[in-house]
Every structure is written in C-alpha cells, then in structure tokens.
Amino acid sequence: MSETIPSPTDIGALANRINLHTRDAHNKIDKAMSLNIAFALRHRFIYEDIIKTYYIVFSAIENKIDEIINMAPTSQTATILKSFYVEDFRRKPQLLKDLNILRIDPNYVNNEWLKTRPELNNFVDFINKSTTENPITILAYCHVLYLALFAGGRIIRSSLYKNLGFLPNFDHLTKQEMIEEGTNFFRFAPTTDAENKLRWTYKKNYELNTRQQLTESQKLDIINTASQIFDRNTAALFEIKDVNKDELMHKFSFKLITFLIEEWKFNxxxxxxxxxxxxxxxxxxxxxxxxxxxxxxxxxxxxx
Known part of the structure; x- marks a missing residue:
C-alpha cells in the first residue's frame, strides 16, 4: 500500500492536473490556514469561527452530494460519487460534535451568525450554483477540500493536542478524552493506519473512476471549479481574520484585553x-x- 494511485508523476490523472493548476492558490491558502490556526490555538473565539465556517461549507457540499445521489442515482455523477465516497468522509457529523463540545448552537450558526459572513455566503452560493448547473463539478470539491483536510488534518490535530486551553473544562473528561471529543473535524478514522488506508482507497477509486469516464471538457470544468474553490476558500479564511480584527480594534472590550494577554503570553x-x-x-x-x-x-x- 506504499504506492498510491495516481502516482505523483502521472500527468494524465485528474487529481494531479487539479494540483498542477492550483499550485499557487494552494500555497496561498496554506499560509492563510497556518496563520489562522496559529491564532486559533491561542484564542478560542477564532478557533470557533473556523469550526463554524467549515460546518457551513461541508454542510453545503454534503447536502449536494446527497441530493445528486438520491435524486439521480443512476446518473454519471452519482455513479462516480458512489465509487469512492463513503460515510467516513463526511465532515458535517464530526463538526456537529465539535460545535457541541464548544457549546455552540448549530441553529445560531446557520442563521444569525452566517448573516455576518458575506464571503462565506458567497462561497455557499457558489457551491450550490456550480453543482446545480453542472453536477460533475462536485468532484472538484471532493478532491480539493477532503484531500486537503486529509493532508493537513494530522498536523493541525497534533498542534491542537498541545493547546487545548481554550476548550471548556469538563470534570468528567480526562485530557485524552478531551482531545478525542474536541478535534473531530480533523479526524477521519480511529488510528493512523486506518486513515492511511482510507486516504489510499479514496485516491485510488477517485482516479480509476474519473480517468476514462469523463470527457476532456468535463475535466476542464472540474479543474476550473477547483481553482475557484481555492479562491473562495481563501476569502472565507481571510474573512475570519478581518472580522475578528475589526471587532478587536473598533472598541476596547474584554475580548481585546484577552486577545492582548494571550498574545503576550505566547511571545x-x-x-x-x-x-x-x-x-x-x-x-x-x-x-x-x-x-x-x-x-x-x-x-x-x-x-x-
């Protein structure tokens, strides 16, 4: 299982073509994510915004996946989706667990909170519009967002394990239990070996079922959508930074005091x-x- 399909040098693989065309955007969002996570590890309100943001994003994506599979189960897109997409990939249930441990009401996130995030709303509108007009583009989301989380999730989870001070304290949970309960978004399987197997199977089946079944025009549509996903995802991440910066700078509040104290403690x-x-x-x-x-x-x- 050391070799994955497609291999990194396979220039005909759709996944590799997506990676090639989004390399610059990938580097940009890596920096944005690293910056936000670095702050999130010290400031709970920023971490909460990240969890709320991706709860909205993955809910939209997984709703469209279900819609495609259920409404047109024999369609080309549904057939390809069913060849590689399994329940372990779903992030919405995992994000709901994290919202629960953070004591955040999903109804509030879906309604009042979402109204304050125009870039995130634009991203959700784009998800719904692109996959409704051209369902095959859902494959762009399946590659870009899920595999990015596979790749970066372990690194983020490792950092989170060392910085759980912003999570609420529960007398009935040990530190290890708190780690397990509070980082569900970044976990795909109970063990590293199981995650490796899941990732390998995902990539293999994605490649085997997109290489011959898609036309060149469809592949170009997926690649183009992937580029726009990176742009909109980056905008949503920078929105987290900008909104919280504005809240901190426009008024002298307890949040500002806490922010300055935490920054000072970690420098x-x-x-x-x-x-x-x-x-x-x-x-x-x-x-x-x-x-x-x-x-x-x-x-x-x-x-x-």
Missing part, C-alpha cells in the same frame, strides 16, 4: 515569568472589578 519577552504572573493576576483582578461595576450599574438602572 518571548524580557519580563520574567514571575513578573508576568503578577501582572496577569493584577489584570484579572481589574477585569473582575470592571465587570462588577458594569453589572452593578445595569442592575441599578433596571431597578430604577
């Missing part, structure tokens, strides 16, 4: 650890005091 400084702890304690005390006076004023105003 080197000449200040000793003991001094840091004393300063952090003082800031925490001031935050608590401010909260007390704000709540007190609200209560007084309400009673009046």
């Amino acid at each position: 080197d400084t000449v200040i000793s650890q003991k001094t840091k702890k004393n300063i952090l304690f003082s800031i925490a005390f001031i935050q608590a005091l401010l909260a007390y006076f704000i709540i007190k004023r609200l209560v007084v105003n309400y009673l009046l």
